[in-house]
Amino acid sequence: CGICIEYCPTGALSRPHEFIDIQTAPVSKGAAKKDPSAANSGRSLLLPGLKQELTRGYHLTREAMLKVAGEAKLSLSDVFGVSSFYAYLPRQSKAVNRIRICRCVPCDMKGAPAVVRTLRGELGIAPGEITADGKFSLEMVSCIGACDRAPAMLINDELFGHLSPEKIADILKKY
Amino acid sequence: MPEKRIVLSKCGNVDPGDISSYRRLGGFEAFLKARDALSPEGILDEVKRSGLTGRGGAGFSCGLKWELARKTKSREKYLVCNADEGEVGTFKDRYILMNDPFGLIEGMCIAGLAVGAGLGYIYLRAEYHSLYDLLVKAIEQTRQKGFLKHMDIRVFEGAGAYICGEESALMNSIEGHRGESRYKPPFPPTQGLWEKPTVINNVETLMNIPYIIKNGAARFSAMGTPRSKGTKVFCVSGDVRKPGVYELTMGSTLKELVVDLAGAEEIKAVQIGGATGSILPGAKIETPLSHETYLGSGAVVVFNRSRDIIDIVYKDMLFLHEESCGKCTPCRDGMEAMIEIYGRLLNGQGASEDIRILEDLAQTMSLASLCGLGQAAPVPVMDSLNHFRDEYEALIRQSEYMRSRAVSR
Numbered sequence: 001c002g003i004c005i006e007y008c009p010t011g012a013l014s015r016p017h018e019f020i021d022i023q024t025a026p027v028s029k030g031a032a033k034k035d036p037s038a039a040n041s042g043r044s045l046l047l048p049g050l051k052q053e054l055t056r057g058y059h060l061t062r063e064a065m066l067k068v069a070g071e072a073k074l075s076l077s078d079v080f081g082v083s084s085f086y087a088y089l090p091r092q093s094k095a096v097n098r099i100r101i102c103r104c105v106p107c108d109m110k111g112a113p114a115v116v117r118t119l120r121g122e123l124g125i126a127p128g129e130i131t132a133d134g135k136f137s138l139e140m141v142s143c144i145g146a147c148d149r150a151p152a153m154l155i156n157d158e159l160f161g162h163l164s165p166e167k168i169a170d171i172l173k174k175y
Numbered sequence: 176m177p178e179k180r181i182v183l184s185k186c187g188n189v190d191p192g193d194i195s196s197y198r199r200l201g202g203f204e205a206f207l208k209a210r211d212a213l214s215p216e217g218i219l220d221e222v223k224r225s226g227l228t229g230r231g232g233a234g235f236s237c238g239l240k241w242e243l244a245r246k247t248k249s250r251e252k253y254l255v256c257n258a259d260e261g262e263v264g265t266f267k268d269r270y271i272l273m274n275d276p277f278g279l280i281e282g283m284c285i286a287g288l289a290v291g292a293g294l295g296y297i298y299l300r301a302e303y304h305s306l307y308d309l310l311v312k313a314i315e316q317t318r319q320k321g322f323l324k325h326m327d328i329r330v331f332e333g334a335g336a337y338i339c340g341e342e343s344a345l346m347n348s349i350e351g352h353r354g355e356s357r358y359k360p361p362f363p364p365t366q367g368l369w370e371k372p373t374v375i376n377n378v379e380t381l382m383n384i385p386y387i388i389k390n391g392a393a394r395f396s397a398m399g400t401p402r403s404k405g406t407k408v409f410c411v412s413g414d415v416r417k418p419g420v421y422e423l424t425m426g427s428t429l430k431e432l433v434v435d436l437a438g439a440e441e442i443k444a445v446q447i448g449g450a451t452g453s454i455l456p457g458a459k460i461e462t463p464l465s466h467e468t469y470l471g472s473g474a475v476v477v478f479n480r481s482r483d484i485i486d487i488v489y490k491d492m493l494f495l496h497e498e499s500c501g502k503c504t505p506c507r508d509g510m511e512a513m514i515e516i517y518g519r520l521l522n523g524q525g526a527s528e529d530i531r532i533l534e535d536l537a538q539t540m541s542l543a544s545l546c547g548l549g550q551a552a553p554v555p556v557m558d559s560l561n562h563f564r565d566e567y568e569a570l571i572r573q574s575e576y577m578r579s580r581a582v583s584r
């Protein structure tokens with residue numbers, strides 16, 4: 001959760017500038033100044049801030065985390081700790097198009113494993129990997145709330161339901 | 176019994192991008208009545224008398240929750256609509272938000288009046304990002320019509336964590352912490368977001384509010400069973416001909432839902448309430464669905480004769496293991512042990528003491544876990560052991576036999 005990083009003396013010594021920078025970073029002005037209520041300041045800016053960085057980049061870089069940490073007046077390890085909790089805030093480099101296919105029971109029953117096999121074949125990668133050209137990544141995720149159209153997957157934010165192995169090639173062509 | 180559409184009454188009939196089409200169907204009349212003709216106490220009284228209960232899973236009285244928050248003294252109060260909908264097999268909230276966002280916003284406006292909340296959040300799961308713009312636009316239109324003078328509503332997006340549907344984890348997430356559950360009490364209506372009184376309600380719960388205010392508590396409480404009033408939106412998936420959302424009065428039987436409406440055949444078992452839901456054998460198809468019996472989030476997954484129950488429970492456990500927040504030991508390590516045992520069973524490595532170990536573990540987890548995830552995780556395990564014990568025993572016997580052959584050869 002990041003706490004041990006923050007308090008680890010060895011870690012702090014090896015990368016002192018970050019921690020010191022953040023803790024003494026000038027308070028960013030703007031919304032926080034005008035509206036001091038908890039809903040508009042400090043920590044509550046964290047998740048929206050991280051998400052915004054994500055839409056610019058596709059994955060969280062160290063610089064992005066540092067920037068958000070400065071805005072929210074938190075240390076880098078704290079931001080790291082929070083971001084590592086959430087599946088949608090990836091830190092490793094993610095591809096341009098993120099394919100997320102559901103692996104829960106209703107989709108599994110309707111043939112998700114066969115669709116995953118086809119995806120693996122088409123892309124040449126296993127779940128958790130990225131294609132060599134960086135165009136696609138493949139992830140197996142929890143239910144995405146489209147069980148009536150099982151098996152289902154998300155490519156970025158677009159939903160594809162009633163999948164079958166035959167449909168995959170056509171869908172991938174669109175990207 | 177045919178479908179009874181109250182929550183879904185406007186779905187499909189309004190343009191989700193245009194508030195005037197919602198107004199034409201009588202939208203916001205309930206809000207105007209609540210604002211101009213009723214006092215906050217009057218609204219509270221109506222909701223309390225209606226007997227409306229939470230539709231997110233726990234089934235707590237909505238009126239009591241509101242009253243508690245109203246009575247707690249504080250300058251700031253918050254309202255949160257829980258649209259995290261992560262439960263396996265649940266997609267009703269997506270259907271509602273996609274088709275009738277104004278119904279939810281009207282419900283939130285009324286709740287804001289009753290509770291005295293100045294800020295409302297819609298906590299939208301990240302998987303539903305495509306609905307974000309629709310909701311923001313709907314809120315903007317409502318504001319322009321002048322219905323949002325008493326409060327503000329914001330859409331807050333989650334980041335892919337099922338546990339953030341649990342109310343205390345959800346609050347941690349909004350506050351910018353890791354989405355781990357909190358110790359309770361204090362409960363949110365007394366100390367919620369930033370330690371201020373907070374009402375957290377499911378999408379469907381809030382969708383019932385306009386109907387109750389408009390038609391009166393008596394009309395609403397005439398439907399349903401003694402402890403479950405009104406209707407429930409069910410999400411049917413699995414081995415059925417017509418998967419989808421269906422709204423039925425509380426107390427309708429499982430048969431009406433999965434056989435008559437959704438067209439299920441050769442039912443072996445039904446799981447009600449998602450990955451932490453109860454598993455019922457096909458023989459119990461006449462069971463009524465209500466808080467008194469089985470309900471949960473309204474997810475109903477049907478399994479036909481070709482399905483392997485042990486494999487299904489294993490996949491449920493994989494999901495829960497993945498989504499456990501890891502704060503408390505019984506759940507974090509218990510889930511680990513569960514998938515280890517199930518993996519062994521399915522690999523032909525099962526042993527006869529495994530059943531006893533599963534039972535022990537299930538009991539420990541349900542007694543000692545901190546939040547609903549760990550407490551309810553063993554439910555499918557226990558249910559499958561109760562109703563399909565012979566399958567476990569047959570599998571273990573088979574594995575033991577195969578192993579003994581392998582050794583003697």
Ligand SMILES: Cc1cc2nc3c(=O)[nH]c(=O)nc-3n(C[C@H](O)[C@H](O)[C@H](O)COP(=O)(O)O)c2cc1C
Pocket residue numbers: 228229230231232233234235237257258259260261262337338339340341342343375376377378380381546547548
């Ligand atoms: C693990 C877990 C996940 C939950 N997920 C959701 C959810 O996705 N949506 C929801 O409305 N309630 C969910 N709940 C229930 C909430 O904690 C809370 O009871 C509910 O939002 C209260 O609203 P209600 O009274 O209107 O039902 C979940 C509970 C637990 C323990």
Ligand code: SF4
Pocket residue numbers: 338355356498499500501502503504506507544545546547548549550
């Ligand atoms: S029961 Fe599970 S999900 Fe709930 S607090 Fe404990 S570890 Fe987290």
Ligand code: FES
Pocket residue numbers: 102103104105106107108143144145146147150151152263264265
């Ligand atoms: S189980 Fe796949 S979308 Fe719900």
